Amino acid sequence: MNKFYIQTVLFLLSIFVYVNNKALATEGVPEEDTTPELTDRCLTPEEIYEKNKDLLCTNSEEIKQAVEFMNEAVEKLEYYAINEKIYKLYRKKYDDRMDLYKIKNKGHAQVKKIYYSAYDLDKYNETINELWDPDRPNPFNTGDAKSIQKINNYST
Numbered sequence: 001m002n003k004f005y006i007q008t009v010l011f012l013l014s015i016f017v018y019v020n021n022k023a024l025a026t027e028g029v030p031e032e033d034t035t036p037e038l039t040d041r042c043l044t045p046e047e048i049y050e051k052n053k054d055l056l057c058t059n060s061e062e063i064k065q066a067v068e069f070m071n072e073a074v075e076k077l078e079y080y081a082i083n084e085k086i087y088k089l090y091r092k093k094y095d096d097r098m099d100l101y102k103i104k105n106k107g108h109a110q111v112k113k114i115y116y117s118a119y120d121l122d123k124y125n126e127t128i129n130e131l132w133d134p135d136r137p138n139p140f141n142t143g144d145a146k147s148i149q150k151i152n153n154y155s156t
Contacts, residue, residue, distance in 0.1 A: 087103050098116050
């Protein structure tokens with residue numbers, strides 16, 4: 001009876017060795033180059049220039065007026081950014097990650113402020129690029145108002 005068990009074990013061992021040799025001796029399937037293609041490629045400065053070349057202003061008087069206008073806008077932006085007490089909560093959780101505040105000046109334009117919470121801190125740069133990309137739709141770029149955007153970059 002011991003002889004029968006020994007023969008069975010040796011038979012199974014020989015099958016195991018045979019299959020193992022066949023598996024190790026086979027060649028792998030020749031694969032193609034598997035480098036991933038970038039789907040969201042950033043534009044180079046030259047490409048951005050060519051794309052927006054028609055938007056450039058060459059009139060020096062118009063440039064001077066635009067600089068004065070933007071300096072005035074920056075002063076107003078600083079005022080509204082510093083004075084947080086003048087805002088009232090307009091809509092809590094306007095979106096999943098946003099609270100909307102607004103103020104109505106007497107005879108002036110309506111000013112809105114959005115508190116935007118970013119949950120994926122690992123994707124901070126991607127989030128900023130999405131918000132600033134004029135070709136990509138986002139909740140701030142609705143096209144119905146003039147806006148000034150300010151990004152606080154806090155280093156850790």
